[in-house]
Amino acid sequence: MSATPNFFVDNWIWILAAASSGGLLLWQQIREGGGGGLTPTLAVQMMNKEKAQVIDVCEPAEFAAGHVPGSKNIPLAQIGEAKGLPGNKQTPLIVVCASGMRAGRAAAQLKKLGYDNAQVLQGGMKSWREAQMPVERSQAKA
Known part of the structure; x- marks a missing residue:
């Protein structure tokens, strides 16, 4: 028996929250002129x-x-x-x-x-x- 499938099922809300947060950060970087560059x-x-x-x-x-x-x-x-x-x-x-x-x-x-x-x-x-x-x-x- 593997604990992996239960981890995703039991923690789907946290996985969704992490993916959404990462997506929003990526969108902000794209909108503001890309990641990186000089301050x-x-x-x-x-x-x-x-x-x-x-x-x-x-x-x-x-x-x-x-x-x-x-x-x-x-x-x-x-x-x-x-x-x-x-x-x-x-x-x-x-x-x-x-x-x-x-x-x-x-x-x-x-x-x-x-x-x-x-x-x-x-x-x-x-x-x-x-x-x-x-x-x-x-x-x-x-």
């Missing part, structure tokens, strides 16, 4: 210690409304063209967008282009602002 604090450390360049993949109007100081605006649709990216593909890149979703796609494209040190700012500009980091504004390009 704003780690991004600042990379900028200061490793001279990481910040690439903002928002559209120009979004970028003008507020971005990480010193960041370069290359909209997601233009990432594949590699215009404006550092010539040295070993340069650490911090990829930013409004929430982290576009930045994740951009980082994947950058890695295909050979920029292996491309990382996403977890939660995008939303998390940057929530961490009370400085935000720069500029005029949108026509």
Whole structure:
């Protein structure tokens, strides 16, 4: 006789609760721009210690409304063209967008282009602002 079938029958409610909890955590990670990525604090450390360049993949109007100081605006649709990216593909890149979703796609494209040190700012500009980091504004390009 095996105790395994009785365990699942006797504890189905706890198994269901654990599965539901895990599913909700996974959904939250997907909705907020994926698991992983850099926190704003780690991004600042990379900028200061490793001279990481910040690439903002928002559209120009979004970028003008507020971005990480010193960041370069290359909209997601233009990432594949590699215009404006550092010539040295070993340069650490911090990829930013409004929430982290576009930045994740951009980082994947950058890695295909050979920029292996491309990382996403977890939660995008939303998390940057929530961490009370400085935000720069500029005029949108026509």
